[in-house]
Each structure stands twice: as C-alpha cells, then as structure tokens.
Amino acid sequence: DSGVTQTPKHLITATGQRVTLRCSPRSGDLSVYWYQQSLDQGLQFLIQYYNGEERAKGNILERFSAQQFPDLHSELNLSSLELGDSALYFCASSVEGRMSTDTQYFGPGTRLTVL
Amino acid sequence: GESVGLHLPTLSVQEGDNSIINCAYSNSASDYFIWYKQESGKGPQFIIDIRSNMDKRQGQRVTVLLNKTVKHLSLQIAATQPGDSAVYFCAEKAGGGADGLTFGKGTHLIIQP
Numbered sequence: 001d002s003g004v005t006q007t008p009k010h011l012i013t014a015t016g017q018r019v020t021l022r023c024s025p026r027s028g029d030l031s032v033y034w035y036q037q038s039l040d041q042g043l044q045f046l047i048q049y050y051n052g053e054e055r056a057k058g059n060i061l062e063r064f065s066a067q068q069f070p071d072l073h074s075e076l077n078l079s080s081l082e083l084g085d086s087a088l089y090f091c092a093s094s095v096e097g098r099m100s101t102d103t104q105y106f107g108p109g110t111r112l113t114v115l
Numbered sequence: 116g117e118s119v120g121l122h123l124p125t126l127s128v129q130e131g132d133n134s135i136i137n138c139a140y141s142n143s144a145s146d147y148f149i150w151y152k153q154e155s156g157k158g159p160q161f162i163i164d165i166r167s168n169m170d171k172r173q174g175q176r177v178t179v180l181l182n183k184t185v186k187h188l189s190l191q192i193a194a195t196q197p198g199d200s201a202v203y204f205c206a207e208k209a210g211g212g213a214d215g216l217t218f219g220k221g222t223h224l225i226i227q228p
Contacts, residue, residue, distance in 0.1 A: 002158065002160070002161075042218055042220055042221065043204065043206075044218075045215025045216060045217070047215075048214070056214045056215060092159075101146075101147045101164070101166055103149070104216060106151075106160070106161075108157060109158050
C-alpha cells in the first residue's frame, strides 16, 4: 500500500458526460500528479500540482482539468467524454516535486469506461 | 517513450534464476531514472531509482545499471520468485525539477515454476 488513495475504483459512464476522479496523497506529500494508462498510449503524464498550484502540464486534453485543494487532495475532471477516454487514471504523490529526484508513489487507480 | 500497444515484450524465466529487463531511453537531458513494477489491477509500485551521476545502484535482490553513453537502463532481479511476476516499467525524468515521468513501454515478466 503506497498510502495514496483514489476514488472511485471503477466508473462507467456514457459519451458526452462529465466525471470527477479524486485522489488523496500520502501524508506529508505536497505534490500530486495525474497519469493516464491506456492500451495504445501506455502510461502518460497529464498534470502536476504542488501545494495547490499547477506546476507542470503534460499531454492533458483541454476537456480535462484538475485542481488541488487546501487539504492537498486533488480532483481530475474529465468532460465531454469520448470512447477513447476509457483508460486507467492514476494519481501519484511526492514530497515536494521541485526536485527531479523526488520519488513518486502511485495510487491504485480509477478504471474509467466510457460507453 | 514508445506506445505500449496490445503486446508487451515478454520475458519468461525459471523460478530461482536471475532476470534482466532492459530499457532504452530517448532524452539525453534525463537525469533521474526509476523502475516500477505493476501487478494486474494495481498501480505502479516503486522498485529502485538511480541518478545520472551513478552507473549502478543495488537494492534488496535488485540492481539497476545505467549506461548514459548508449542511453540504456537495465533492471536485474536476483533469484526470481513467483511474486516477481508483473509488468516492469522504466521511467525517466528530465532535470529542472517540475514535470512528470516519461514511461517506457513495459516488459511482462513471467516466472515459470
């Protein structure tokens, strides 16, 4: 158990809908990262937040957004869902995220199925 | 990194043998490398990391080797056990601090009894 929690574990929804995925980082970690894992693209970095502020952006679509709250939990919002958005979404956390050698610990993931 | 596709490279080893999983990285600016293990239905689990100023690092039953000249990373697992069955990913991070990890395609390690 990494100490990172994610809810829900599974999510099934329809095209065009909007969903919110939630992540709680390890106790004491200030940085949260979101990743998408799909069969064709593998594991891809989406976005990073550090202490409530956006720190870095990866391959995140404009239909997706995220935020980190004062209690450091984070939410990833996915809107106008398409079939291709079906994937595993992982959250990871690290102590700071300013150092390139900061270890990222991953949560168990949310499996999103868009029908 | 490359896309995973439906078929991952597979390494099949006998229980008790040593395993070597290889990874090629593409970014010369990467200065931090990590190996993760992912079991079915779970998130990636940190195994071992290495900074670019090192060429070898050892952990418990695992060793990571880094060859910056040819941009190659390897993970050696000693005395492989059934619990080592999983997909193994190498990941890299460029220097400068903020940013996510870039993952390789992954290798599926299968342990034969």
